Amino acid sequence: MRTSQPRTIYLSEYRVPAFLVDHVDLRFELFENGARVHSTLTVRRNPEYPGVAEHLELDGDSLKLESVSLDGIELGADRYQDQGDKLVVQAVPDKFGLNVVTWIEPQNNTRLEGLYKSSGMFCTQCEAEGFRCITFFPDRPDVMARFRTRVEADREKYPVLLSNGNDVDRGELADGRHFVTWEDPFPKPCYLFALVAGDLVLKQDTFTTCSGRDIDLRIYVEARNAAKCDHAMDSLKRSMRWDEEVYGREYDLDIFMIVAVDDFNMGAMENKGLNIFNSSCVLASPETAADTAFQRIEAIVAHEYFHNWSGNRVTCRDWFQLSLKEGFTVFRDAGFSADMGSPTVKRIEDATLMRTAQFAEDAGPMSHPVRPSSYMEISNFYTLTIYEKGAEVVRMIHTLLGPELFRKGSDLYFERHDGQAVTTDDFVKAMEDASGRDLGQFRLWYEQAGTPLLTVRDDFDSEAGIYRLTIEQAIPDSPGQTSKNPQHIPFALGLLGADGTDLPLRLFADENDAPSERVLELTAARHEFEFHGLSERPVPSLVRGFSAPVRVDYPWTREQLIFLMNHDGDGFNRWDAGQRLAVDVIQALIRGDEEGVDERLVEAYRSLLSDPSLDQALVAKMLQLPSEAYLVELADSADAQAIHGARTRVLDCLAQALRGELLECYRRNGDDGSYQLTPEAIAARSLRNTALSWLLHIGDREACGLAQTQFQDAGNMTDRMGALRALVNSCFVTEREAALNDFYQCWQDDPQVVEQWFSVQAASLQAGTLNHIRELLAHPAFDWKNPNKVRSVIGVFAGQNLAQFHQADGSGYIFLAEQVCRLDDSNPQIAARLVSPLTRWRKFAEPYGGKMKQALASVRDKEGLSKDVFEIVHKSLK
Numbered sequence: 057m058r059t060s061q062p063r064t065i066y067l068s069e070y071r072v073p074a075f076l077v078d079h080v081d082l083r084f085e086l087f088e089n090g091a092r093v094h095s096t097l098t099v100r101r102n103p104e105y106p107g108v109a110e111h112l113e114l115d116g117d118s119l120k121l122e123s124v125s126l127d128g129i130e131l132g133a134d135r136y137q138d139q140g141d142k143l144v145v146q147a148v149p150d151k152f153g154l155n156v157v158t159w160i161e162p163q164n165n166t167r168l169e170g171l172y173k174s175s176g177m178f179c180t181q182c183e184a185e186g187f188r189c190i191t192f193f194p195d196r197p198d199v200m201a202r203f204r205t206r207v208e209a210d211r212e213k214y215p216v217l218l219s220n221g222n223d224v225d226r227g228e229l230a231d232g233r234h235f236v237t238w239e240d241p242f243p244k245p246c247y248l249f250a251l252v253a254g255d256l257v258l259k260q261d262t263f264t265t266c267s268g269r270d271i272d273l274r275i276y277v278e279a280r281n282a283a284k285c286d287h288a289m290d291s292l293k294r295s296m297r298w299d300e301e302v303y304g305r306e307y308d309l310d311i312f313m314i315v316a317v318d319d320f321n322m323g324a325m326e327n328k329g330l331n332i333f334n335s336s337c338v339l340a341s342p343e344t345a346a347d348t349a350f351q352r353i354e355a356i357v358a359h360e361y362f363h364n365w366s367g368n369r370v371t372c373r374d375w376f377q378l379s380l381k382e383g384f385t386v387f388r389d390a391g392f393s394a395d396m397g398s399p400t401v402k403r404i405e406d407a408t409l410m411r412t413a414q415f416a417e418d419a420g421p422m423s424h425p426v427r428p429s430s431y432m433e434i435s436n437f438y439t440l441t442i443y444e445k446g447a448e449v450v451r452m453i454h455t456l457l458g459p460e461l462f463r464k465g466s467d468l469y470f471e472r473h474d475g476q477a478v479t480t481d482d483f484v485k486a487m488e489d490a491s492g493r494d495l496g497q498f499r500l501w502y503e504q505a506g507t508p509l510l511t512v513r514d515d516f517d518s519e520a521g522i523y524r525l526t527i528e529q530a531i532p533d534s535p536g537q538t539s540k541n542p543q544h545i546p547f548a549l550g551l552l553g554a555d556g557t558d559l560p561l562r563l564f565a566d567e568n569d570a571p572s573e574r575v576l577e578l579t580a581a582r583h584e585f586e587f588h589g590l591s592e593r594p595v596p597s598l599v600r601g602f603s604a605p606v607r608v609d610y611p612w613t614r615e616q617l618i619f620l621m622n623h624d625g626d627g628f629n630r631w632d633a634g635q636r637l638a639v640d641v642i643q644a645l646i647r648g649d650e651e652g653v654d655e656r657l658v659e660a661y662r663s664l665l666s667d668p669s670l671d672q673a674l675v676a677k678m679l680q681l682p683s684e685a686y687l688v689e690l691a692d693s694a695d696a697q698a699i700h701g702a703r704t705r706v707l708d709c710l711a712q713a714l715r716g717e718l719l720e721c722y723r724r725n726g727d728d729g730s731y732q733l734t735p736e737a738i739a740a741r742s743l744r745n746t747a748l749s750w751l752l753h754i755g756d757r758e759a760c761g762l763a764q765t766q767f768q769d770a771g772n773m774t775d776r777m778g779a780l781r782a783l784v785n786s787c788f789v790t791e792r793e794a795a796l797n798d799f800y801q802c803w804q805d806d807p808q809v810v811e812q813w814f815s816v817q818a819a820s821l822q823a824g825t826l827n828h829i830r831e832l833l834a835h836p837a838f839d840w841k842n843p844n845k846v847r848s849v850i851g852v853f854a855g856q857n858l859a860q861f862h863q864a865d866g867s868g869y870i871f872l873a874e875q876v877c878r879l880d881d882s883n884p885q886i887a888a889r890l891v892s893p894l895t896r897w898r899k900f901a902e903p904y905g906g907k908m909k910q911a912l913a914s915v916r917d918k919e920g921l922s923k924d925v926f927e928i929v930h931k932s933l934k
């Protein structure tokens with residue numbers, strides 16, 4: 057067991073840095089057995105620091121110190137202390153040059169933080185605290201310096217040598233080595249530093265900015281991936297244009313580079329001028345990547361590019377402000393994706409992620425505010441709350457201010473804080489100053505954790521023609537926070553008349569030209585609104601477009617939900633009504649309140665399937681039943697097997713009753729041979745694959761034949777994978793095995809496709825999947841050192857395969873605990889992410905909850921637990 061508890065860091069302890077670094081000169085000597093890093097810092101005292109710091113303290117991690125010199129004179133060991141995680145240089149002058157030489161071993165770096173090797177190339181990951189694994193440095197985002205970086209390596213093995221900014225010098229060295237020097241003119245925190253050295257090919261393009269500057273765009277990949285860069289390049293150019301048009305942001309360097317690496321802990325990283333991407337988030341071709349991957353790539357390329365302003369030009373003062381850059385940038389990439397595709401579908405996807413996973417996080421042991429006030433390990437705080445809820449908070453500011461004032465606010469924010477490291481409060485202040493609105497109470501969204509619950513009740517006075525709506529808000533307690541104050545919530549509302557049209561929302565009896573949609577602003581624990589001049593009781597359409605990240609409790613009848621599914625003027629709420637109806641039906645089965653599946657659900661799905669005049673992109677989404685994870689989230693005490701059983705029954709019933717419509721839908725949405733990424737084409741593929749999977753779910757022979765043909769003939773991965781997934785989850789054993797073998801034979805040399813092959817098996821509904829998972833871990837293509845492989849097998853099994861993971865004997869949990877312990881020794885960040893399904897043990901009924909807790913305790917008791925896993929496990933067992 058870990059003997060000492062890791063230290064907790066508090067926001068309240070923030071102090072400005074004692075020393076500032078104006079300039080960093082780095083020289084990397086890269087070898088096969090390690091790397092020598094020469095770092096020269098130009099340091100001065102920070103005039104804003106209260107008091108006098110005698111010693112300079114620099115952060116370090118896993119470094120071998122070779123020498124320390126001050127103003128050119130090597131210091132004796134009596135002038136500094138190497139404390140492992142700190143280098144303390146004593147009695148320093150007000151201004152000085154400090155040279156530090158360290159030796160590191162990138163080839164043995166399995167944590168993938170700092171400088172490491174991936175498929176033979178050197179690469180870096182410095183956010184949040186990886187730079188300290190490269191050299192001693194004040195590793196905090198409010199120390200911003202200009203970097204000059206010289207990279208030296210063997211010319212043949214590493215012909216491409218990259219770092220941030222512009223290349224200013226290059227040349228030959230002895231012993232077949234060469235160097236390139238890079239200079240980044242923009243001061244930046246060290247978490248944005250990057251270096252790459254490898255044998256890479258280049259895909260090149262140009263972009264002309266709004267002011268007429270030509271930017272050199274480069275995507276570097278291994279030669280075998282050269283044909284998979286087009287989509288990322290197109291996405292990059294679209295992002296650059298969009299940011300100019302929508303936010304007035306122009307790119308600032310002459311060159312913008314992206315590098316794809318196979319071993320990466322996260323999706324991608326926004327290093328200044330040199331973004332580094334997980335291969336799976338940048339490489340795609342129609343033959344190898346499904347629609348979801350194409351969309352993810354477009355969004356992530358945009359996200360990283362947008363960080364150039366929201367994150368790099370204006371950065372975070374400290375890591376408690378992480379959502380300053382992440383929430384805002386996710387909001388920006390969501391706007392971009394909405395504009396590139398279907399805004400309603402994008403909103404449905406974002407709201408689904410929020411309601412399924414972020415609400416769960418916010419109700420669990422790791423719940424924290426968008427601006428947390430303490431942490432042990434910052435890597436654990438790259439969460440859905442910081443990213444997705446943070447984006448929802450920015451979105452609410454956009455809703456409250458309207459697009460023009462919001463843009464004024466973002467202009468002011470960028471202008472006021474360019475080149476600075478600031479706080480979420482500075483962001484809100486810029487929005488207030490530009491708009492004249494008071495966002496004082498709104499700031500609670502950053503400070504209070506937990507999902508507000510809105511209880512909505514209504515009443516119709518037919519004589520007076522008045523419809524009354526009362527709305528109460530309550531925010532549940534969360535770790536360290538009780539008795540919360542009401543938050544400022546934008547509540548978008550419509551009222552539907554019997555003919556399905558939106559009624560005017562008259563807040564006064566004599567209000568003329570009342571709008572048919574309003575954003576009510578909730579600020580108190582209870583509000584009552586009156587709507588006048590109504591001749592009939594309306595059906596309310598609440599929180600349209602998911603205008604706030606809240607839960608809504610309103611006693612809709614199934615008739616009302618069906619009515620909203622057909623008529624709501626808000627596409628999002630049409631979808632939402634369908635989800636609520638399906639949830640209601642499934643929950644009634646779980647409780648045993650109803651014997652069979654409500655016919656009205658079947659009929660509602662029948663009309664969706666058979667009316668091609670409906671928006672097919674929306675229909676494709678409406679046909680997806682609520683996920684098991686969402687049903688768990690909605691339950692007070694979740695019985696995983698009961699949830700899976702009830703949902704499966706509904707699927708069975710729908711597929712049996714709608715067999716004809718499904719076959720017809722499949723045929724109508726046949727592949728026309730072209731591969732397009734329009735909302736319509738994506739919807740058609742989604743519809744045909746949904747139809748196929750439903751039909752195979754009920755063991756339909758004819759559909760099995762269709763799936764086999766589709767599997768063989770598919771011109772793209774969406775359809776090939778759609779057919780494979782349907783077969784894998786069907787009762788057709790021989791066909792399933794044949795397809796899986798075929799697929800592997802065909803694609804075994806492509807890691808991104810092999811990851812999909814692993815995932816489809818890890819998500820399999822077949823009994824005995826756990827045994828199969830153990831076999832997959834022994835498969836030659838599985839690699840413990842590669843996070844994507846680990847995620848595609850263990851992550852998918854524990855995070856997405858409810859029925860197979862939650863076995864009553866606890867075998868799934870014991871399995872996960874074992875793998876987490878194993879991974880913790882090599883890659884703590886990945887281990888900490890993987891353990892998260894177990895942390896939700898309180899949510900599950902017995903015997904599940906107790907056994908999950910036991911498995912968690914076994915992880916807690918592991919010898920030498922990392923800080924990352926320690927924090928999560930201890931907070932979850934409290």
Ligand code: 0A1
Binds near residue numbers: 184325382435
């Ligand atoms: N800032 C990146 C994501 C990222 C975060 C942390 C990392 O290491 C702990 C790596 C990447 C983004 O938002 O895209």
Ligand code: ZN
Binds near residue numbers: 359363381382
């Ligand atoms: Zn980001």
